[in-house]
Amino acid sequence: MSVVAARSVTVEARRGTWRRVVDTIDLELEPGTVVGLVGESGAGKTLFTRALVGLLPGGTRASGTIVLGGREYDARKGARSALGRDAALVQQNPITALDPLARVRKQLVDGVLRLGLMKHEAADARARELLGRLGFNDVERVLRLYPHQLSGGMAQRVCVALALMPSPELLIVDEPTSALDANVRVRVLELIRELAIEQRAAVVFVSHDLSLVGRFCDRLVVLYAGRIVEQGDTTDVMGVPRHPYTQALLGCAVTTEAVPRQPLTSIAGAPPAPEEWPAGCVFAPRCPHAWERCVAERPQPTVLSSSHQPRDAACHLVEEAGAAAPRPQLVTKEVERRA
Amino acid sequence: MLSVTDVSRRYPRMSRPAVAGVSFELDRGRTLAIVGESGAGKSTLARMIVGLERPTSGQIALDGRDVRTRYGTVSPLQMVVQNPFDGLHPLHSIGWSVGEPLRRRPRRERRARVGELLELVGIDARRMGERPRAFSGGQLQRVVMARALAADPQVLICDEPTSALDVSVQAQILNLILRLQSELQFACVLVTHDLGVVRVLAEDVLVLKDGAVVEQRPANDLFAAPEADYTRELLAAERPVVAVGES
Amino acid sequence: MTAHAVREALPARRARVRLPFKGQTTLRLGLAILLAMMAVGVLGRVALPSADQQDLANAFAAPGSPGHLLGTDQLGRDVLAWISDGIWIALAVALGVVVISSVVGVAVGLCAGYFGGVADMLLMRLVDLSLAIPPLILFLAAAAVLRTSIVTLILLISAVSWLPYARLVRSVTLLERERGYVITARLAGASRTRILVGHLLPSVSTVVLVLASLQVGYVLLWESGLSFLGLGVRPPHHSLGYIIAQGRDSLQQAWWVVVLPGAALALLVLAANLIGDGLRDLIQQDVEVAER
Numbered sequence: 001m002s003v004v005a006a007r008s009v010t011v012e013a014r015r016g017t018w019r020r021v022v023d024t025i026d027l028e029l030e031p032g033t034v035v036g037l038v039g040e041s042g043a044g045k046t047l048f049t050r051a052l053v054g055l056l057p058g059g060t061r062a063s064g065t066i067v068l069g070g071r072e073y074d075a076r077k078g079a080r081s082a083l084g085r086d087a088a089l090v091q092q093n094p095i096t097a098l099d100p101l102a103r104v105r106k107q108l109v110d111g112v113l114r115l116g117l118m119k120h121e122a123a124d125a126r127a128r129e130l131l132g133r134l135g136f137n138d139v140e141r142v143l144r145l146y147p148h149q150l151s152g153g154m155a156q157r158v159c160v161a162l163a164l165m166p167s168p169e170l171l172i173v174d175e176p177t178s179a180l181d182a183n184v185r186v187r188v189l190e191l192i193r194e195l196a197i198e199q200r201a202a203v204v205f206v207s208h209d210l211s212l213v214g215r216f217c218d219r220l221v222v223l224y225a226g227r228i229v230e231q232g233d234t235t236d237v238m239g240v241p242r243h244p245y246t247q248a249l250l251g252c253a254v255t256t257e258a259v260p261r262q263p264l265t266s267i268a269g270a271p272p273a274p275e276e277w278p279a280g281c282v283f284a285p286r287c288p289h290a291w292e293r294c295v296a297e298r299p300q301p302t303v304l305s306s307s308h309q310p311r312d313a314a315c316h317l318v319e320e321a322g323a324a325a326p327r328p329q330l331v332t333k334e335v336e337r338r339a
Numbered sequence: 340m341l342s343v344t345d346v347s348r349r350y351p352r353m354s355r356p357a358v359a360g361v362s363f364e365l366d367r368g369r370t371l372a373i374v375g376e377s378g379a380g381k382s383t384l385a386r387m388i389v390g391l392e393r394p395t396s397g398q399i400a401l402d403g404r405d406v407r408t409r410y411g412t413v414s415p416l417q418m419v420v421q422n423p424f425d426g427l428h429p430l431h432s433i434g435w436s437v438g439e440p441l442r443r444r445p446r447r448e449r450r451a452r453v454g455e456l457l458e459l460v461g462i463d464a465r466r467m468g469e470r471p472r473a474f475s476g477g478q479l480q481r482v483v484m485a486r487a488l489a490a491d492p493q494v495l496i497c498d499e500p501t502s503a504l505d506v507s508v509q510a511q512i513l514n515l516i517l518r519l520q521s522e523l524q525f526a527c528v529l530v531t532h533d534l535g536v537v538r539v540l541a542e543d544v545l546v547l548k549d550g551a552v553v554e555q556r557p558a559n560d561l562f563a564a565p566e567a568d569y570t571r572e573l574l575a576a577e578r579p580v581v582a583v584g585e586s
Numbered sequence: 587m588t589a590h591a592v593r594e595a596l597p598a599r600r601a602r603v604r605l606p607f608k609g610q611t612t613l614r615l616g617l618a619i620l621l622a623m624m625a626v627g628v629l630g631r632v633a634l635p636s637a638d639q640q641d642l643a644n645a646f647a648a649p650g651s652p653g654h655l656l657g658t659d660q661l662g663r664d665v666l667a668w669i670s671d672g673i674w675i676a677l678a679v680a681l682g683v684v685v686i687s688s689v690v691g692v693a694v695g696l697c698a699g700y701f702g703g704v705a706d707m708l709l710m711r712l713v714d715l716s717l718a719i720p721p722l723i724l725f726l727a728a729a730a731v732l733r734t735s736i737v738t739l740i741l742l743i744s745a746v747s748w749l750p751y752a753r754l755v756r757s758v759t760l761l762e763r764e765r766g767y768v769i770t771a772r773l774a775g776a777s778r779t780r781i782l783v784g785h786l787l788p789s790v791s792t793v794v795l796v797l798a799s800l801q802v803g804y805v806l807l808w809e810s811g812l813s814f815l816g817l818g819v820r821p822p823h824h825s826l827g828y829i830i831a832q833g834r835d836s837l838q839q840a841w842w843v844v845v846l847p848g849a850a851l852a853l854l855v856l857a858a859n860l861i862g863d864g865l866r867d868l869i870q871q872d873v874e875v876a877e878r
Contacts (some may be wrong), residue, residue, distance in 0.1 A: 031405060040505035040506065040507060040508075041476070041505055093529070103480075157551060181376040181377055181532070185393040185576070186576050208505060208506055209506075210506060238367075248507065249506060249507060252507055252508055252509075252510040253506055253508065253535075254501075254506075254510060254513065254533070254535035254536055254538075254539060255535045255538070256534050256535050256537075256538045256574065257538075258535060258538045258539045259539075260538055260539060260541075260542075260558060260559070261517065261539070261540070262517075263514040263517055263518070264510040264513060264514055264539060265510065266507060266508075266510035266511045266514060267510075268511075269509075270475045270478070270508065271505075337502075381874045389773065390773075391769065391772070393724035408772050408773060410772065410776070410777050410778050410781075411775055411776070411777040412775050413773075413774060414772075414773040414774075414775070416773070417770075417773055417774075418769065418770060418773060418807035420766035420769070420770070421766075422766065425765055425767065426767055426770055427766075427767055428771075428785055428788070428789075429788065430788045431784075431788070436767070439770075439771060439774040439775075439776065440774040440775060442774075442775065442776075442780075443775075446858035483770075486770065486774070487770075489774075489776075490773070490774060521752075
C-alpha cells in the first residue's frame, strides 16, 4: 500500500467574499494507522475531510493535492473518483447514510459490483466476512434486514462494513459514534481500529471527543481555526501537550475524575469565525501565554522530535523553548469574559 | 421541595412502561442527576417532572402541590434543553425570548430585567436585539439559562445541557450552572448520559435502564463503589482522558 | 461557470433601475417582468383612451396603426388599453385571493396542527372533499346562482384556494410544536394564542410566502379562464380573458386580439412563477446560512 497524503490542502468558503476556512494542511498518513483529527466546531475538520474525497458542499472550494492509491488528485475536485475504491467515508448518522429501501446485503454488495471491483461470489463472501468481524453473530439474518430494523450500533457497524468492502487505502470516520450510546461506542471504535489495521487502511478519525481520540488513535492532529496547531504521537501529545490550545483543551475536559461541585478550568471566549481570524497566531486572543510576537506574527510549526513521525507544534513559545520540553504550564482558572 | 412518588408512564401499544416506579425528593439548592442511555426513559421522566405530561400512576408535587403546566401560567419548574438552537425561536431576538416569562410586567421594567439576566449569564446586554443565529452554541445555551431564570424557578430541569457543545465550552456552561445555583438556590434535575457532567454537578444520582431504577445513591458513593453491574458498565465505558502532567 | 464568474466576465453595464436581491437572478427577472407589466398598466390608465371607446371605423386595425399601438378589436376598442386594464384586474384579483385564502388557510392550519383532535379531523375531511370536486363545476354552479362581480369572483376563487395553505401549515405546525422553544414557551406562561401567533406563525411564514407567490400564477389563470368562459369579469371591467374570448372567432384575420393579451397573461404568470421560485431559493439560502 502506498502513501496517503494531503499536500497544502486549503478550503475556502464564500460568505460574501471567499474566506479561508482550512489553511494549508499537510498531512502524511501511514497505512494501518489511525490518525485522530481533533478540533472544535468551526475548526474545519469536516470540511477538510470532505475536500479529500471531493464532497465539498456548495459555496466552498479547495486547492492543493491529494495523494492516494498511487495517483495524485487535484484538491479542486478531490479524490472523488476514488470514493468507493481507494477511499471511503463513514458518517455521523448511520441510519440516514443507508438506503432505507434496500436490504443490508444488497447495499453492501452493490457498490463494489457496480465499480467492477469484485465478482458476485467474492463480494458476497467479503460482506459476510466483514460483518462477522464486526461482531454480528447471525450474519445471515442481518444480511436480510432493512436499515430501519437495525439499532444505532448495528447500523453504524454496517456502514463500516460498507466502507471497508473495497479495501480502501483511506478510511475517514467522521464522529462515527456521537449518535450511539456509550458502551456501543467503545465496541464500534475498537472494531474499526482492529479492521483498519488489519486491512492496512489509513484511518482519519474526526472527533471533538478527546477521551475517545486518546483511546483509539496512534497519532493526533489538533486543529484550531483551520490550521494544525499541534501533532504527534497520541501519548506524546496527550501526555506532554506543547501547544497552549492543546493544553487548555485537555485541561478542561469534563471527566469522572473531576472534583464535584467545583468550577472547572475552561478556555474563555470561543474560536474565531473565519472573518475574524487574527493576523498573528490564531489562538493568541484566548491564549494565557500570548505576548507581542504572538499577536503580530503567525507561528510556523516547530519540529519537536527527529523521528520519522512528525511531532510539531505551531507556537512561538515552543519555538523559543526549543525541542527540550519544559514543564507544561497548567492553564489557570480563567475568569470568564463576557461574550 | 420537589417530591416524585412512585411515578410510572405507560404508553398504549408499548410492551413495557417507558418509566416505572421512580421516586425521589429534591431540596432547594441541590442537584439530582438522572443517568441512562437513549431509550431509558430519561426524557419522558423529564417531561413529567416539568408538568408537560401526566404520569399514568404516581405523583409529582412541588411543595405539596401537584405539578401541571397550564397555559398562561408561568411555571415554577423551568427547562434547559439540549440543543440551544432548538430551545430559542430562530426568528425572534434573544431579548424577546428571554422576556417571555416576564410578559406581565411593563415594557421598561421587562427590558431592564432582561438586560440584568443576560449580564448575569455572561452575555452583553446590548446584544439583546440580535437573533440566535448571531451567536455560538455556548452563548445560546447561556441565553437559554437566562430565559429559564427569568421565571424565578424553584426547579431547573437540564436535559443534556452540554451534549451539543464543544469541549471547551462545556466547561464554561457547567461553571455557569454551578455559580447560578449557589447564588439563586434553585433545585436542579440533571438529565444526561455523560458521567463526567454528573460528577461535576450532582450530589445524588439515579440510574435508569429501560424505564426502571437500577441504582439510586449519593454521587460520591456511586462513583466510589457502584453497586449495580449496569452502573459499572457505564463507568467503565468512560475512562478519563490522559491528564496533563509530567512526561 | 458560476454566476459570479459570468458576471465578472461580461463588460460592466450601467443599469438605470436598481433591483434589490443582488445575485438572485430568478427573482430579479421575475420582478423586472412584473414591474414592466405594471408600468404598462399605469401607462394605460394615464395615457390611453378608455378601452370601452368603440371606434367602428377603425375595427380590426393592425398593430402599429396610428393611435393604436397594438391594434383594435372588432368594435374598434384599443387592445393596448384593454391589456393595461386587464393587467390591473388580474393583479387585483390575484392579490385579493391570495390575501383571503392565505389568512383563512393559515389560521385553520395552525389550529388543526397544534390542537389536533376534532378541528384536525374536520380539516382533513374537508381536504378530501375538495379533492373530489373539480373547482370548475363549483364555479359553473356558482355562476348560475350568483351575479359575478370582481368581489364574488375573488371570494369564489379563494374558497377553493385556501386548502393548500391549511394543509401545508398543518404539517409544518405538527413538526414545530415539538420543538424546544414551544415547550419553553408553555413553561414561560404563554397562552395558546401567543404560541400560535407569536411562535408558530412566524415559523410558517416563510413557507406560506413561497406558496402564495406560486399560487398567484394559478389565480391569474383561473381569473382569465373564468372570464374567458364568461363566468368571471365582464364589462364594464376589462379582463384579459374576456378579450381573448372576444377575439376567438376572428383569429385568422385579427390575430393580435387573441395573441397579445395572451402574451401579456403569459408574462404575468411567468413573472409570478419566477418570483415564487426566486423567493424559495432565497429562503433556502437563508436557511443554509443559519444552519452552520
